[in-house]
Amino acid sequence: MQQIDKLAVSAIRATCIDVVNKAKSGHPGMALGSAPIMYTLFSNHLVANPKEPMWFNRDRFVLSAGHASSLLYTMLHLCGYEVSLDDLKSFRQLGSLTPGHPEFRHTKGVDATSGPLGQGIAQAVGMAMAERAVAHQYPQGKELCSHYTYVLCGDGCLQEGLSQEAISLAGHHKLNKLILFYDSNAVTLDGSLDLSFSENVKGRFKASNWNVLEVEDGNDIDAINEAISKAKTSKSKPTLIIVHTVIGYGSEKQGTCKVHGNPLGEEDGQKAKAFYGYNYPAFEIPQEVYDHFKNTFAKRGEAAYKEYQKTLASYKEKHSGAFKKFERAVNGDVSAYLKGEPKFDPDNNDSTRVSSGKALNELYNKVPFLMGGSADVAGSVMTKITDGVNFSPKTPKGRNVNWGIREFEMAAAQNGMLLHGGLKTYVGAFLVFVDYMKAAVRMAALSKLPGIYLLSHDSLAVGEDGPTHQPIEQLAMLRSIPNVNVIRPCDARETYAAWKVALESKETPTALILSRQNLPLLASKYKEVEKGAYIISKESKRLDATIVATGSEVSLAVEAQKELLARGVDVRVVSMPSTYLFDKQDKQYRESVLGVSKDKVFAVEMLSSFGWYKYADHVMGIDTFGTSAPAKDAIKAYDFTAEHLVKFVLSNL
């Protein structure tokens, strides 16, 4: 170990202590233990440019153990990113660049939002998949995209089941450029790890086709360095580097859970610094340390960045068409592929899952960087691509992903792909099983990632599979997440329009809610879908009431409308595929669409009524679980008929 190694690692640790002490909040434990790992990685390996933090071909780094954020911010500061000493001093304060957990799009140099355990690893797997995919979707694509993805996790991430889905998938895809550090300190928040965990982690990773390396002493920079160098040479496996560390290294409470989530405080902090042999005042970092990172990390990254710019210029000359596509891909720009309004046969009565499958197949052929798949329900959610090539180690240019029965990882890896960039993505599952991926959908929304969720079998019409498979509250769940656009189209036309909205989104994930059953083509309006709601069937003369419906219930409402008119009640039918988009319209538009006061608005949706009272005083929904029966019997048993809707309106008007 060089003298500078010792000094720099001590400076990192001391700064973490200061940062957390100043904030009187934070998690110093893992930060102190992991400091040598981060030091070695950033000094000797990670290729990134602090002046161009979003540079496409940089190595990615994900702090899966997001609570060790003080360590990441300290590294970013030392490495020359836009994180100043003042930013470090305002750690966890309102509006600062250094929030409690790392936030993508908020702090430059942060490649992923993290904190919810397991999701960092899960996202990193998506990044590594994206790296390989992009590298193979272009002629000589490795000139455009060729980098490593590093992740740092602790015990928590590995206890989460999500981590198993992630490592299983990574091993299956032989993601050799994925390198995971496991800071193994044998302590969790509640105490010693062995209270709840006794897995042979090495064995588990090996069983998932990983290369496993181990560093016995977490302070041994040379050993860490050697392990990283070795990991980078792996040809067909991702690598786990287990590093045995001491939580809260240097603190009086080192090695215990007491140092997990509490500041060391002034006294213990001083003692720890003395233990490191580090004699600088709080927040004072010797120039040699800055110089070290300038001469290693920054120099390496800036040189690589310049080299890449040259490569890009020559690539543009050699492959102008491919380069144009690449630029669009990196910018997520699909405008060139989404022109014109599709035409539909008036007799079209495809289920919206089938319409979505057709739209997808068309778009897949048009948009060369559209990539996705489903969680083993391709044939049901209609994500099968005619003549599509599977993404696999043997066919890395394939864009059809077989995610396996791993909904959570699928959604989290999609986040990783979008964090990486260069792809438009979609994932598919039955609507009811979006429950399994809720936390990843939230993460997409929070990180402003425009993932697309194709969620079919969207009501009681699931039929025979019964209540475990029939969504009831799932739409309410999705709609309640900030920044999630839930679109439930009523026919083929609205489905195509929904796909357009989804693909054009830059910062909002979109869930397409699709029927299992056939639905007639209505007088729907392609361009109105982006407004969230519109009048799909006008009242005859006098407006007595308005029925708001979505998806399969729009045709039901139109049917009821006729019957109601025959009975002397003149209603309007509004299709409201997206409450999210509707809420974004101005008041005048919203009032003009609904046309009547709330007490004369009837909402109808064959799922939970929860949330609908914002728009309607009368809601026809289902607030109990479903039942196993052929779809039409189930629907009838729950009174989702035009006849009942007529009664419902008449009795409440």
Place this chain on the structure above:
Amino acid sequence: MQQIDKLAVSAIRATCIDVVNKAKSGHPGMALGSAPIMYTLFSNHLVANPKEPMWFNRDRFVLSAGHASSLLYTMLHLCGYEVSLDDLKSFRQLGSLTPGHPEFRHTKGVDATSGPLGQGIAQAVGMAMAERAVAHQYPQGKELCSHYTYVLCGDGCLQEGLSQEAISLAGHHKLNKLILFYDSNAVTLDGSLDLSFSENVKGRFKASNWNVLEVEDGNDIDAINEAISKAKTSKSKPTLIIVHTVIGYGSEKQGTCKVHGNPLGEEDGQKAKAFYGYNYPAFEIPQEVYDHFKNTFAKRGEAAYKEYQKTLASYKEKHSGAFKKFERAVNGDVSAYLKGEPKFDPDNNDSTRVSSGKALNELYNKVPFLMGGSADVAGSVMTKITDGVNFSPKTPKGRNVNWGIREFEMAAAQNGMLLHGGLKTYVGAFLVFVDYMKAAVRMAALSKLPGIYLLSHDSLAVGEDGPTHQPIEQLAMLRSIPNVNVIRPCDARETYAAWKVALESKETPTALILSRQNLPLLASKYKEVEKGAYIISKESKRLDATIVATGSEVSLAVEAQKELLARGVDVRVVSMPSTYLFDKQDKQYRESVLGVSKDKVFAVEMLSSFGWYKYADHVMGIDTFGTSAPAKDAIKAYDFTAEHLVKFVLSNL
């Protein structure tokens, strides 16, 4: 293999074919592959009484691969449970006893609702924990509780990350009486398993401290039988029995995904039966097969049942006190422990998480069968039990569970414990991470299991940890699930009352939503909590408007009420800890509490407004993600102050 073995297995397979064909819906693939496993288990090992299907000390069987329900129903029919041939013929029809996926409380002999993959294994781990716990909570408790827990799963369950949490926990706890069959047929819905999966399953289970056995030929009854016998002798490890089967065995499409989820149809069904050498008409089963199960399964089970009744009688004599407790435990009867109304110091300003911790500690000492713990946040969610003993292999009578960072398994295993019976349970996590367990909460609600979720850090007041840790939409998510009682108490008194409601619940899970920050004791009413809402602070003279609040916002509302009165607006404050319970009250009560029409009701909750418009036209909530800052700064930044609430009321009245 005996002649009867062949005949019976063929009869099972033929019946599954008939059942699915008749329904024109179902999943015959795994049913046909797994038939010999089920045959062997039920003939030779499983101890249960078809006449007393809920007998407490029966072996438990969980069909984790719930889509193979036709197989389970066929077994129940053959074994003498109340599943008739007519019931089999009405498979998946409206109101039948044989729904698409097995449903607990619906079909006698079904020990767990299953279908959502991974959750069967996860629940079974909870059952095996409960078996051990109950056996050790009583003197000579093994006389009361001593049985095996069997589970059957397929590839899908093992791909779900939840399965890793479950097997990791089971291995950690050395649950030697848990036996998991893995029907390994190498095919999933979308095709060959190797499209998405290449784990060494054996290695993975061994790394999680399991005993692993393997049966090469899934039709080899003797080998299966031997493996089960061997598994039952395991002293310190759960056992995985990998059985290599052929999906859709006997069908023309055997070994392919085409037979996964589609009926064979008449022709292929006939061919399969011919292949088995089985010559009976549809739904005709030879008497020998019935006799076989009568002489094996039923005889063994009935004898064991009788023996157990004798044991119980003598146990009652020897340990009358323990027996009384046991009876209460089995009936989930806590009435003896919940008498009287607790008293509180008027200066009490405990956070509701602290109040919950105090209530829990008192209850833990009173209710001897109350068991639970948290997902590594005991010190934060306040589930630490003073002098509590950890449930561990060395201290199996301990009732404090260290679930590890495995929220999903924690919630699913709680379901398993409640399915098993003999325990009252609770689990704890941060509210925001209920996202990870959503699917298990739904399963509790669907299965009518009264699990208790202690969810603290219930708003922006989480503070520095920031948006990844601040719940926004989680309450809406929980409230939207049918049959979930969400209670957000406003002070210590309401917290104790909420605990009472939760413990007394028999068929409804309860989520207690707890504050991180201190809250003053208000003029709350212990007995009114069970009505969901009540007037906590009356208007002065004239009722101008009503503010409805929950949890930490009730004190805010009371503060605003004073200021509003000073400004000439006379409002009432309603505490609404539970919308679920409030909705159950009659209209008169509901109207009397609110006192005004909806346009004069203001709801205030420091989370998403989603769902509140059912009660109020004006909602002060937060429909964006939170921010990292000290709690008071974050709250101020989002305008959750009494001052702002006053303005909000004045500007909307």
